[in-house]
Amino acid sequence: MSSTTVSAHSDIGIKPMSLWKSPLYIADLPGAGEFNEALRDLIVTRTVTDPEASNFGVISATKANQDILSWEHPAVDWFKTQIMGAVSTLTAAVLGDAAGEVTQGVIAEAWTVVYAEGGSLRPHTHHDSAWSGVYYVESGDAGGTGDAGYLQLLDPRPAAIAREASEGVFRVEPTPGRMVAFPGWLPHSVQATLTGGGRRICIAWNVAYDKDWTGMR
Template identity: 65%
Template sequence: MTTATVAAGTKRHLFRSWSTPIYQADLPGADRINQMLNSLILDAEQRDPHAALFGGIDAIKSCQDILRWGLPETTWLSQQISHAVTALTFDVLGNAAVEVRQGVLAEAWAVVYRGGGSLRPHTHHDSAWSGVYYIDAGGTDAGHLQMLDPRPAAVARGASSGAVQIEPRPGRMVAFPGWLPHSVQATLPDGGLRIAVAWNVAYDKTFTAMS
């Protein structure tokens, strides 16, 4: 925030509001993890082949309890989610933030897109933070994650720069506020499967940190 004195006893303030942090990390050494997660997710899908993804087209929400599988790969994934949430929290709260380890409620589920699969614009309004981890991109130059400008008036007046597009890549973690509207562009018709893990994080209102 800047402050400029324009007259005796008068101050003018210029500041920005509603800044939106978006976290992106390409995690090294994720190939073996992704191979295992790929197999685990497709096996889980076979046990529930008709699970629907709300708002999805040619997309299956194949399982919802990934973080409770108790496997080394899912433990690693949970740690990566924690790193993303901690980074976002520090960005918003600065020195007032603490390492995010307690009082956090997290859930994650796999999403499998077939050729041409997509996901309509939506929000995760019950979560503080949301994100996606890519296991298989299902081809290149398609299926981008689109972050939409949350300001309807700016969009309507043409004062928005438009959607921010993030390319899906194996090993890429993306995280953002749960209220931020987002969608998934259609994957390639013949691009093979696109497999990702989506997740939500909320804070337990009954948790009180020890001083």
């Protein structure tokens, strides 16, 4: 079965891409470096003290900081703006001119994931969310070997896979400053990072819509 890979050197703009007839957003955000340094320090410090930190669904990794969107810091404000940019772009790709009617009632949640060497994430979906995404703060070192640490988006069509009519896996390289977003129902996972590849830090997020709410919460 073949696959498609988006590497760190791909020509990627802030635009939706087609993936099994569903939209996919990939953007290497300009100016992300200065914010990533602050985000990294905040995440590392607060993960250690978060009483609700867990390893649910992950291997050799820690999920924490479910209150990150409420942190008062310019880097977090910038990150929330990037979520809205991804959501607005994807919604416009699906609804066209009607997109403005739904992007005002956005409910967003986010959490951090710190992967140790060999860390991975099991295949899953976020079925109760309209959109899901991941932002890479620190990527570690894949060492140029295979797809270690890559985000893997899986074809949701069982019949297509059974008939070998699918590319099977769409892989995205974890690059600092890269935002990836997709429908919440799309199955995805994270390939294990390399032993000796160092730490990797990302922020995962979900978005749903609430007609009775204006703005992000």
